[in-house]
Amino acid sequence: MDSSSILRGKSKKKTSLSALAPYLLLCITLFSITFFLFPQNSLNSINDHNVLYVEPQPNFKDCDLSKGQWIPEERGSLYSNSTCPTIPDSKNCLKHGRPNRDFLFWRWKPEGCKLPSFNPKAFLDLVRGKEMNFIGDSVARNHMESLLCLLSMEETPKDIYKDAEDRNRIWYFRDHDFTLSTSWTKFLVAGFERTRANKTGTGIYDIDVDKIDEQWAKDLPNTDIAIVSAGHWFFRPIYIHRGDETIGCIFCNLPNMTQISLKEGFKLVFSAAFKHINGCHNCKDNLVAVLRTYSPSHFENGTWNTGGACGRTIPLRVNDINQKSSDMEIRRSQIEQLEEIKRVSLIKRKFAVLDVTRVMLMRPDGHPNSYWGNKWMKGFNDCTHWCLPGPIDAWSEVLMALLRQLW
Numbered sequence: 431m432d433s434s435s436i437l438r439g440k441s442k443k444k445t446s447l448s449a450l451a452p453y454l455l456l457c458i459t460l461f462s463i464t465f466f467l468f469p470q471n472s473l474n475s476i477n478d479h480n481v482l483y484v485e486p487q488p489n490f491k492d493c494d495l496s497k498g499q500w501i502p503e504e505r506g507s508l509y510s511n512s513t514c515p516t517i518p519d520s521k522n523c524l525k526h527g528r529p530n531r532d533f534l535f536w537r538w539k540p541e542g543c544k545l546p547s548f549n550p551k552a553f554l555d556l557v558r559g560k561e562m563n564f565i566g567d568s569v570a571r572n573h574m575e576s577l578l579c580l581l582s583m584e585e586t587p588k589d590i591y592k593d594a595e596d597r598n599r600i601w602y603f604r605d606h607d608f609t610l611s612t613s614w615t616k617f618l619v620a621g622f623e624r625t626r627a628n629k630t631g632t633g634i635y636d637i638d639v640d641k642i643d644e645q646w647a648k649d650l651p652n653t654d655i656a657i658v659s660a661g662h663w664f665f666r667p668i669y670i671h672r673g674d675e676t677i678g679c680i681f682c683n684l685p686n687m688t689q690i691s692l693k694e695g696f697k698l699v700f701s702a703a704f705k706h707i708n709g710c711h712n713c714k715d716n717l718v719a720v721l722r723t724y725s726p727s728h729f730e731n732g733t734w735n736t737g738g739a740c741g742r743t744i745p746l747r748v749n750d751i752n753q754k755s756s757d758m759e760i761r762r763s764q765i766e767q768l769e770e771i772k773r774v775s776l777i778k779r780k781f782a783v784l785d786v787t788r789v790m791l792m793r794p795d796g797h798p799n800s801y802w803g804n805k806w807m808k809g810f811n812d813c814t815h816w817c818l819p820g821p822i823d824a825w826s827e828v829l830m831a832l833l834r835q836l837w
């Protein structure tokens with residue numbers, strides 16, 4: 431729908447031009463405001479304003495779903511710890527005594543378009559017969575668990591696979607023939623921790639950007655929708671190799687070794703992952719790969735192991751967040767690699783970006799903090815993962831809008 435269809439609609443009712451004059455005047459005013467304030471962006475802004483005049487038919491193509499505000503939502507979360515039996519204990523913040531529930535009463539509102547609230551039935555209908563695979567670390571898993579709770583409102587899924595370490599999982603929604611799974615990986619590419627003679631870990635890793643991590647490489651050919659993410663394992667000494675050649679090291683500080691910045695490290699890894707997906711010969715023709723951008727942590731007054739905490743109880747506003755933070759830089763280097771693959775490649779696979787970084791920078795109130803039942807790690811707060819229910823549930827709302835755009 432665009433403004434011409436509104437005009438047509440109006441003329442059917444034989445409205446005279448003079449009755450339209452106020453609207454035209456408003457349009458012209460909006461045009462001049464947006465043109466002079468945001469000259470580069472003026473076309474998008476005008477489209478956004480048109481949305482005001484039409485039925486709330488979501489027209490996401492004209493709208494950046496990652497730009498907006500968290501606005502109050504009286505209804506609260508769609509599920510609770512009593513309606514969703516699969517919430518992992520460590521994300522069940524209310525069970526572990528989180529006193530403040532205000533974090534449940536917000537919804538993500540993108541600028542200039544209406545994001546419908548999550549509809550489990552519509553989602554399951556959209557993905558009927560398909561397999562969705564979350565590729566990544568425990569934050570990817572966190573997202574999958576959130577989607578699982580949301581979809582369980584419509585159909586109880588069957589737990590069909592769990593490995594010994596409970597890292598790779600498969601759930602099946604029989605009525606909709608939909609498979610939801612996770613493929614655990616820390617770095618997307620192959621990575622191993624260096625161990626001491628007595629087999630204890632050193633916290634130092636070697637990764638090989640020429641070799642995709644085994645589990646997800648193996649799972650990819652069955653996948654219709656791959657949600658790809660990585661991030662939180664990179665903040666440590668990591669030697670980066672390309673086959674037999676050692677390229678350098680992140681956070682090593684060795685005089686005899688090339689230092690690689692975190693940003694450069696992400697480039698190497700994401701470029702390798704997207705190349706693999708794009709060139710995957712035995713994958714499905716209509717495979718869709720979604721980059722879920724970096725999910726920020728919110729440790730304040732210290733880091734995760736020096737008493738840092740995240741005790742805030744309400745979201746930040748967009749002007750309160752640092753748009754140039756290192757989180758946003760990581761996001762940018764991830765997106766750039768995806769754009770690069772799309773630019774240079776002849777094979778045109780479908781890629782999309784689930785851009786959550788800015789959205790979640792505004793939610794320092796959404797983490798478990800000390801309420802995660804941490805028996806053996808008392809004193810350590812979790813300001814990286816997200817409570818369930820909680821603001822991470824919005825990721826699936828945005829994901830659904832993205833999938834609608836692609837199909």
Ligand SMILES: *[C@@H]1O[C@H](CO)[C@@H](O)[C@H](O)[C@H]1NC(C)=O
Nearest residue numbers: 510511512522524525526527
């Ligand atoms: C759900 O949260 C409440 C606190 O709001 C807690 O008392 C209860 O034990 C929790 N139930 C489950 C099943 O986790």
Ligand SMILES: *[C@@H]1O[C@H](CO)[C@@H](O)[C@H](O)[C@H]1NC(C)=O
Nearest residue numbers: 625626627628629630631632
């Ligand atoms: C293993 O060796 C390291 C140093 O070599 C030592 O600090 C650590 O305590 C040892 N751990 C065990 C479980 O023996």
Ligand SMILES: *[C@@H]1O[C@H](CO)[C@@H](O)[C@H](O)[C@H]1NC(C)=O
Nearest residue numbers: 676682683684685686687688
């Ligand atoms: C760099 O120096 C460290 C110790 O200073 C040594 O263990 C390592 O083998 C050296 N690496 C290379 C590539 O020379």
Ligand SMILES: *[C@@H]1O[C@H](CO)[C@@H](O)[C@H](O)[C@H]1NC(C)=O
Nearest residue numbers: 729730731738739740741742
């Ligand atoms: C950090 O410290 C300041 C000053 O002591 C305090 O006001 C604030 O609440 C602390 N932040 C968190 C998240 O605990």
